[in-house]
Amino acid sequence: MLHSSSSRRFVLRSVAAAMALAGLGSNAFAQEVVKIGYSGPLSGGAALYGKNVLTGMEMAVAEINADGLEVGGKKVRLELVALDDKYNPAESAINTQRLVQEHKTPAVLIPHSGGSFAVQTTNERLGVLLLSYTSVPTITARGNKLTIRIPPEFTGYVEPFTRYAMGKYGKNLAIANADHDYAKAWTAAFKPAWEAAGGKVVAENPMSYNRSTDFYSGVSRVLAAKPDVMFIGGASEPTGLVVKQARELGFKGGFVIIDQAKMDEIAKVTGGYGPLEGSIGVLPLVDDTRTHAKDFVERFRKANPGRDPSSEVSLNYIAVHATAQAMRLAGTTTDAHAIRAKMNEAYRSLPAKYNVHDIEGIDEKGGTIANTYVATVEGGKVKQVTLRELVSK
Template sequence: MQFFRLSLIAASIMTLTACNKGGETQSADASAPAAESELIVKIGSANPLTGPFAHWGRDSDNGVILAVEEANAEGVTLGGKKVRFEVMSEDDQADPKTATQVAQRFLDAGVNGIVGHLTSGATIPASRIYSDAGLPMVAASVTSPKFTQQGYSNTFRIIANDTQQGDALAKFAVADLKAKNIAIIDDRTTYGQGLADDFAKAVQAAGGKVVKREYTTNNASDFMAILTAIKGANPDLVFYGGMDAQAGPMVKQMQKIGIKAAFMGADGVNTAEFIKLAGTAAEGVYSSSAGASKDVMPGYASFNERFNTRFKGEVQAYAPYTYDATRVLISAMKRADSAEPAKYLPELPKTQLDGITGTIAFDAKGDIKQGLVTLYQLKDGKWQTVAAPAKSAASAAQ
């Protein structure tokens, strides 16, 4: 990230400890008592840390942790006091009900700001609780347009939305891939269904035809019945609104029953995990990301090196965005010279930050002013860019 060009200083990164029921508080030294002049500032990080989406959640949580550790190494002061940032990590299981319980735990713990939640379905119900409390939240992976259409003054998003993704994917499918007859499947979640709806509208606007619409769940593993129905419609392309945990087995089963149509998903499919789950059936699949590709992110190379050094693992998807989201919160606190939500919240709409993921500034709704959508195809076991990022105003897309 251009905002903080810091090397991770090993001596400043101490042991992480778990301290709250259902969550973990991470800090430079969470077990040490605070000095009398030291100010503890808690950042809430909400993600699915268990279950089928845990690889996404851990990745996103690690982005927050890295940002906090680097801020602690820098030595931030607020109101004349040295700050020790801590990360309170909570497992929302990508479940709306659990997410509201997590939100209440954050409030009870007195957190100063929220990064998350990972999924739209978990974020939207939790966001009302944060709004009522006046607690700032910056979403790094929430793509449902509904998130910022609620009219809350405390919610911000640093990534493009599903209206933009659906439009870009549909235009590419119809114009570039020449797919005229398209079948659509979604997982009935806020994210999956919303994305599929936006994609369907954009297909029709581009001159394509939706020949079949089927539904599954985000816990399913057997898709043979719906795929058999789709095979009878003889589509040119099958689009899936959902996550990699279902998309991987789905393309395997498509191959098994002889569906020759191309397969396309969105950012929920664009992961290394999808490649593992789909095996050889993954080859040729199309997807998108609601942001720039890693090879053109302005600060990705340095971030990736630091991330791999710290966590000994590959970035899955949203760690660069949660890193930037955390920096957005910290930057607003620094400008306000306070971590009190009521004092630094007015600074968030003024954000002008050159981040790892690109330039971050917000419109009146809290959306990133110019969202990017990049399209990919899986070739030789790797996601490769097939359409360069296109900028479009987030407010106009809604």
């Protein structure tokens, strides 16, 4: 009986000790879970684009959690909550409200201008930071106090692209880009700049890149005007088909390619960079010679065998790292205004390993600033050059 009683007291003491240790352990390793929202296309024709954006975000979150994030003296673990908006702005707005109300997300990333504009009608009231992946300048020109534009605005490409293409090939331009809103915004900026530089628009025939796989009739129509340069671009694959079919129809001039289309992805359609001779567009990340860019490509390929990262991956990867850094600097994971106030410092203080595109900071309106690298194709090979170098020539 005495032995049984002693045994029972020993077991109870052991259980109590174990519970105490468990309690200490849970306190020692307790982490605040902070959720970052995403609303973008994960189905439909733009699904690959949306998934590339999400992959960059996921890669950043994995690294931040592995490194350890501490905010205001608390250990923080980030989680992503991704919702499909099918590239529909109305769905973006609904998803954002859901992300804030159900998941308390202090920041939501939207990878298209239409969705970003829709979210801007409510994000200040909801107290959520909008991370907008679009290079349309209007996103930050509106004065929304809780918006960050992730890529530099596309208008920075217009003058150097014009100067390069006109100087190399001539003054006659054919507009044959896509017909969606973003391509229209590019056209609205590029056409008057080309004409102001002394050029002439000899043909204008935007095409439905997202709904067609045969562009011979549209390309033939603009080539009949004998252009020196074709202004093209939309999603990468149909842009590649436009290039391929233009060459097959005998076009010998150059291409100005809007930043939505990626040269390395175009080259997979055209059978290499040869058909892209004389083109100017966004520098493929895989061709970026900077040390930290090459390191990022290697890390991405290791985590995603058989895939190459695009700028959709890398720029949104940087944005999530910058947001975590801003939380650290602001000492809060919940106050979107305080986080927004530290975003410039966050970008500027990111280690080069994470700042793949050398983002220099953000301007007073919330747009990122960088000496952007672009690409020209000369002799069938990609040549890396900065916009500032092109403008200074």
